[in-house]
Amino acid sequence: MTVVNQSPDLAVMSSAPAAPGPDVPRSLSTRSFDDRASWLAAMVGALGIVWVAFQVTGWSGKLGFTLLWFAVYLALYAAVTATGNPRPVVVDRLVAAGVAGGAAVVGLALLSTITYTVQKGWPAFSHWSNFYTETAAGVRPTAPLDQGGILHAIAGTAIQVGIALVISLPLGLGTAVYITEVGGRAAKTVRTVVEAMTALPDVLAGLFTYATLILVVHLDRTGFVAAVALAVTMTPIVARSAEVALRVVPGGLREASLALGASQASTVWRVVLPTARAGLATSLILGIARISGETAPLLIVSGASTYQNLNPFAQPMNSLPLYIFSAVRSGQPNFIARGFGAATVLLALVTVLFALARYLARPKRGNR
Amino acid sequence: MTTADLDSPRQLGQVYSPADKAFRRTAAGIGGTVLVLTASIGAFLGYQAIPTLHRYGLSFFTESQWLPQQDVVGLSAVLVGTVEVALVALVVGFPLALMTALYISEYAPARLKGWFVALIDLMAAVPSIIYGLWGFFFLQPQTIHVSRWLAQHLGWIPIFHVDTDPNSASWAQTRFTASAFIAGLAVSMTVIPLACAVMRGVFAAAPLGEREAALALGATKWGMIRTVVIPFGQGGIIGGTMLALGRALGETVAVLLIISPAFDIKLNILQVGTETTSALIAGLFGEASKAQLSALLTAGFVLFVLTLAVNTVAAVFVNRSRSGAATEI
Numbered sequence: 001m002t003v004v005n006q007s008p009d010l011a012v013m014s015s016a017p018a019a020p021g022p023d024v025p026r027s028l029s030t031r032s033f034d035d036r037a038s039w040l041a042a043m044v045g046a047l048g049i050v051w052v053a054f055q056v057t058g059w060s061g062k063l064g065f066t067l068l069w070f071a072v073y074l075a076l077y078a079a080v081t082a083t084g085n086p087r088p089v090v091v092d093r094l095v096a097a098g099v100a101g102g103a104a105v106v107g108l109a110l111l112s113t114i115t116y117t118v119q120k121g122w123p124a125f126s127h128w129s130n131f132y133t134e135t136a137a138g139v140r141p142t143a144p145l146d147q148g149g150i151l152h153a154i155a156g157t158a159i160q161v162g163i164a165l166v167i168s169l170p171l172g173l174g175t176a177v178y179i180t181e182v183g184g185r186a187a188k189t190v191r192t193v194v195e196a197m198t199a200l201p202d203v204l205a206g207l208f209t210y211a212t213l214i215l216v217v218h219l220d221r222t223g224f225v226a227a228v229a230l231a232v233t234m235t236p237i238v239a240r241s242a243e244v245a246l247r248v249v250p251g252g253l254r255e256a257s258l259a260l261g262a263s264q265a266s267t268v269w270r271v272v273l274p275t276a277r278a279g280l281a282t283s284l285i286l287g288i289a290r291i292s293g294e295t296a297p298l299l300i301v302s303g304a305s306t307y308q309n310l311n312p313f314a315q316p317m318n319s320l321p322l323y324i325f326s327a328v329r330s331g332q333p334n335f336i337a338r339g340f341g342a343a344t345v346l347l348a349l350v351t352v353l354f355a356l357a358r359y360l361a362r363p364k365r366g367n368r
Numbered sequence: 369m370t371t372a373d374l375d376s377p378r379q380l381g382q383v384y385s386p387a388d389k390a391f392r393r394t395a396a397g398i399g400g401t402v403l404v405l406t407a408s409i410g411a412f413l414g415y416q417a418i419p420t421l422h423r424y425g426l427s428f429f430t431e432s433q434w435l436p437q438q439d440v441v442g443l444s445a446v447l448v449g450t451v452e453v454a455l456v457a458l459v460v461g462f463p464l465a466l467m468t469a470l471y472i473s474e475y476a477p478a479r480l481k482g483w484f485v486a487l488i489d490l491m492a493a494v495p496s497i498i499y500g501l502w503g504f505f506f507l508q509p510q511t512i513h514v515s516r517w518l519a520q521h522l523g524w525i526p527i528f529h530v531d532t533d534p535n536s537a538s539w540a541q542t543r544f545t546a547s548a549f550i551a552g553l554a555v556s557m558t559v560i561p562l563a564c565a566v567m568r569g570v571f572a573a574a575p576l577g578e579r580e581a582a583l584a585l586g587a588t589k590w591g592m593i594r595t596v597v598i599p600f601g602q603g604g605i606i607g608g609t610m611l612a613l614g615r616a617l618g619e620t621v622a623v624l625l626i627i628s629p630a631f632d633i634k635l636n637i638l639q640v641g642t643e644t645t646s647a648l649i650a651g652l653f654g655e656a657s658k659a660q661l662s663a664l665l666t667a668g669f670v671l672f673v674l675t676l677a678v679n680t681v682a683a684v685f686v687n688r689s690r691s692g693a694a695t696e697i
Contacts, residue, residue, distance in 0.1 A: 100471055103467055103484075113499065114494075171402055178399035186399070190399045201675055202620065203646045204671065205409075207413060207668040215416075263388050264388045264392070294495070299620075328501060353493075
């Protein structure tokens with residue numbers, strides 16, 4: 001009964017702190033007003049000082065302006081911080097500002113690469129009626145942008161990447177299965193060699209294909225030979241990233257399957273590979289993205305046609321990277337513009353493949 | 369019967385069913401194929417290199433000119449150019465990659481971290497021909513001013529010297545284009561994401577307990593990074609840089625688009641003209657004669673040995689930093 005009597009007091013006590021809402025987490029940010037104000041003051045102050053300096057001395061140049069601004073900003077920031085803080089805090093803030101500056105340089109470089117390519121490529125890229133439906137056959141390099149297109153290069157890249165995929169998918173995946181599921185000392189050797197080969201210069205894949213298929217087997221510089229060179233580049237990449245995807249499959253799943261009496265073959269086929277499906281798809285897509293822009297091996301083993309050639313076993317075949325390369329080296333403004341248009345297509349393709357890979361590899365929520 | 373006999377462990381043999389035997393043999397066969405395939409890259413290039421090395425001997429590495437018509441070929445100038453471009457790429461790329469990795473792993477807001485990681489991965493996926501275009505058409509017209517500034521103020525250092533008067537009003541812009549410096553800048557774009565990804569990986573794996581211990585002892589964020597994150601990530605920093613070096617030594621198209629070929633041993637990186645091994649191979653292969661082809665294949669073999677050595681050292685460092693950082697449960 002006493003419990004009931006006390007309940008109104010308890011209710012009052014519990015309702016009072018609940019007024020701001022249910023369980024708002026406290027902000028753990030350690031940034032004080034002082035931090036923000038000195039940062040902003042240093043930024044703006046440095047801008048003013050450098051602007052005045054440029055007006056007075058007659059200096060010029062955007063790059064010099066930005067660099068000087070950053071240097072003066074660091075100095076001001078250090079000076080302002082030093083007025084009210086001990087030395088470790090000054091160093092801490094300076095390092096944070098410097099690190100953020102370095103990251104910003106990398107971000108700006110990437111941003112400028114993408115925007116510059118798209119901006120220069122847009123005139124050709126936006127000729128929807130002919131750029132994607134016509135080839136370069138009979139089109140002079142100086143011809144205006146509403147003539148000719150890159151259909152032959154797109155088709156060539158699609159065919160070559162397709163053949164390379166057919167070759168390197170079983171090889172790469174099989175190697176990954178061998179390393180993770182079969183194991184043993186030999187598998188370790190395979191893994192070491194594959195890992196070393198992923199970092200090898202791409203031009204060597206072209207040289208190797210040339211030394212074998214063209215010098216020894218006497219094939220011509222056809223689309224198929226180009227595709228083999230791409231497959232040589234792609235196989236170690238796929239094998240390595242697929243191996244990572246298979247390695248993270250929990251061992252408990254394998255053991256559960258084996259304990260239920262499944263053979264190792266069906267464990268791999270029905271448990272391991274389906275579990276790692278997303279990771280495997282990601283590794284394949286990243287492999288495709290990598291080889292669709294691969295230029296160096298193609299310069300060595302592939303010819304470049306100006307007409308549509310869908311047969312990979314006869315006549316040379318063009319591809320996007322080769323087209324870009326020959327276009328930008330031609331010196332003709334219109335041909336260079338087409339090259340940038342093709343580069344924009346390539347960039348868009350890589351970005352889409354990359355986004356697809358990220359989407360497939362996204363962390364699953366509430367699915368366990 | 370002694371106790372030792374009783375305690376000896378039972379043999380734990382494993383009997384595979386025929387289906388499993390077939391599966392294991394197929395997998396081993398594929399693995400073996402890939403092993404043979406990749407290993408034969410070195411073997412084939414080495415085999416093709418024998419006649420050239422036999423013919424020119426050591427002069428193949430000391431001769432600087434590349435004149436196959438006159439039967440004079442040598443790699444010394446090309447190797448110097450290769451190293452120069454790679455070093456420029458590393459000197460520019462290493463601090464930027466390190467700062468970017470530190471920023472993403474330590475300073476970036478938690479919400480944006482995933483996006484930044486994705487951006488660096490995207491940067492790695494952009495084909496190098498695009499960085500070559502960017503370097504040639506966008507970067508070069510701006511960078512020659514930086515080159516000129518360096519030549520003006522630091523020209524007394526041999527590497528920044530240019531054989532022209534950088535101070536004259538109508539300065540010779542063409543003396544500053546197509547240089548190892550500009551090619552190195554474009555190559556740095558291809559190696560930054562590679563090095564950054566490795567470094568970020570090891571920074572993120574620095575143990576939480578030690579981080580919190582440092583902070584609890586009153587360290588600032590930088591103090592914590594200096595005493596915990598960087599020492600733990602040392603192997604990754606070195607390994608990532610070596611991987612970047614291997615990549616920079618072999619980068620082809622970005623260099624080929626920017627440089628103009630020159631076969632003289634020179635240290636002034638700001639001046640027009642240089643040559644790297646991979647650009648030499650890709651640039652001359654199309655119209656090469658039979659004798660020249662074999663010389664180019666030999667150059668390829670040299671490049672193979674060079675990058676394999678660098679990458680192996682890198683792998684040792686990266687693997688050493690990895691062991692212990694991730695524990696299997």
